[in-house]
Amino acid sequence: MREFEDYLKENKKRFEADQLDESIWQGIESQIVVKHKVSYKKLICLLVALIAILLVSFIGYKNSVKAEALENRVIAQFDLGQYNFVQQVNYKKQKLAEESIPVDQLERVQILLQQLEFMDGQFQDYTYYIEKNGYQKFIGEQILNFYTSKIELLDKIQDEIEKINYYEEKIQTSTPKVNIQI
Amino acid sequence: MNKGTDIAAIVSKAKADDLSAMRALYDGFAKEMLSASLRITNSLVDTQDIIQESFLHSFQKLGQLQDEGKYGSWLKRIVINNSIKFVKQRRSFDMINAIDKLYVEENEEPWFYELDFDLIKMEIQKLPNGSREIFSLYLLEEYTHPEIAMLLGVSVSNSKSQYRYAIKLLRTRLMHLKV
Numbered sequence: 001m002r003e004f005e006d007y008l009k010e011n012k013k014r015f016e017a018d019q020l021d022e023s024i025w026q027g028i029e030s031q032i033v034v035k036h037k038v039s040y041k042k043l044i045c046l047l048v049a050l051i052a053i054l055l056v057s058f059i060g061y062k063n064s065v066k067a068e069a070l071e072n073r074v075i076a077q078f079d080l081g082q083y084n085f086v087q088q089v090n091y092k093k094q095k096l097a098e099e100s101i102p103v104d105q106l107e108r109v110q111i112l113l114q115q116l117e118f119m120d121g122q123f124q125d126y127t128y129y130i131e132k133n134g135y136q137k138f139i140g141e142q143i144l145n146f147y148t149s150k151i152e153l154l155d156k157i158q159d160e161i162e163k164i165n166y167y168e169e170k171i172q173t174s175t176p177k178v179n180i181q182i
Numbered sequence: 183m184n185k186g187t188d189i190a191a192i193v194s195k196a197k198a199d200d201l202s203a204m205r206a207l208y209d210g211f212a213k214e215m216l217s218a219s220l221r222i223t224n225s226l227v228d229t230q231d232i233i234q235e236s237f238l239h240s241f242q243k244l245g246q247l248q249d250e251g252k253y254g255s256w257l258k259r260i261v262i263n264n265s266i267k268f269v270k271q272r273r274s275f276d277m278i279n280a281i282d283k284l285y286v287e288e289n290e291e292p293w294f295y296e297l298d299f300d301l302i303k304m305e306i307q308k309l310p311n312g313s314r315e316i317f318s319l320y321l322l323e324e325y326t327h328p329e330i331a332m333l334l335g336v337s338v339s340n341s342k343s344q345y346r347y348a349i350k351l352l353r354t355r356l357m358h359l360k361v
Contacts, residue, residue, distance in 0.1 A: 004294055004353055005321060012322045014299045015306075017216045025208055027234045032201065032241060
C-alpha cells in the first residue's frame with residue numbers, strides 16, 4: 001500500500017485544477033482597487049490636515065517669537081530688566097497650568113482669568129503706542145504698573161485655586177476636576 | 183509558477199501595490215491553492231470564495247512576509263487554515279470500525295499506474311468528509327499527524343486512523359473500478 005501512497009504523492013501536481021474561473025481574480029482585483037481608492041483618500045486628508053497643523057503652528061510660533069522679542073525690547077528700553085518680570089510671570093503661569101479644580105468651581109476662577117486676558121490686551125495697546133510714538137517715560141511707568149498688577153493677579157488666581165482645593169479636600173465632594181487653561 | 187521565476191522579486195513588486203505583480207502571483211499559485219482547498223471543502227463554489235479571500239488577505243498582509251521567496255508556502259497555510267475554518271462546522275468523522283473489513287494486500291503489484299488521474303480525483307472527492315480532509319492534509323499537503331490534530335481539533339491517533347481508513351477506502355474503490 002505504501003507504493004500506492006508514494007505514487008499519489010509523486011504525482012500530486014496532477015491533482016491541480018485544470019482551469020480557473022476568471023471571476024475569482026476579478027473579485028480580488030475589485031477589492032484591491034476599492035481599498036487603494038480609500039487609502040489614497042485617507043492619505044490626502046491626512047496630508048492636508050498635517051499641512052494645516054504645521055502652518056498654524058508655524059504662524060503661532062512666529063507670532064510668539066515676535067511678541068517675546070517685542071516684550072524684551074520694551075523691558076530693556078525702560079530699564080525694567082532688574083525686576084525679572086517676564087521670568088516671574090512665566091513661572092507663575094506654568095504653576096497655574098499644572099493646577100486643577102472641581103468643575104463646578106471653575107466659574108470663580110474664570111472671572112480672574114478673563115481679567116488676565118484683558119490685561120494682556122492692554123500690554124498690546126502699549127506696544128502699539130510705542131511703535132507709533134516711540135518710547136516715552138509715562139509709558140514706562142504704565143508698563144511697570146502693568147507687570148506689578150499682572151503678578152498680583154496671578155497670585156490672586158493661585159490663592160483662589162488653593163482655597164477651592166482646600167475646601168474640596170475637606171468636604172470631598174468627588175466632583176470631577178478640570179485643568180486651568182492659561 | 184515557472185521554475186526560475188524570481189518569486190521574491192514579484193512579491194517585492196506586489197508589496198509596492200503593483201497590481202500586475204499580484205496578478206502574476208495569482209496566476210502562479212491559484213490552481214495549486216484551488217486544488218488544495220477543494221480537497222478539503224469538496225465544494226467548488228465555497229472553495230472559490232476561500233481562494234478569493236485568501237489571496238486578498240495575503241496581498242493585504244504582504245508587508246508581514248519577511249522571506250519573500252516563501253510566499254507560496256505562506257499562502258498555502260492561509261488557504262488551508264481558511265478551508266479548515268470553513269469545514270469545521272460541518273465536519274463529521276465516519277465510524278471506522280469498517281476499516282478492518284477492507285482487505286489490503288501488503289506486497290501488491292503496482293496496479294495503479296494505468297489509472298486515469300481524473301478518476302482518482304473523483305474518488306478522492308467521494309471520500310467521507312473528515313477522512314478526506316486528513317488524507318489531503320497528510321499525503322498531499324505534507325502536514326504531520328500532530329499538526330493535523332492541532333488544526334482540526336482531533337487526537338493524533340484519530341488523525342492516523344482516519345488517514346488509514348481513507349487510503350484503504352480509496353484503494354479498494356479504485357481496484358473495484360479497475361476490475
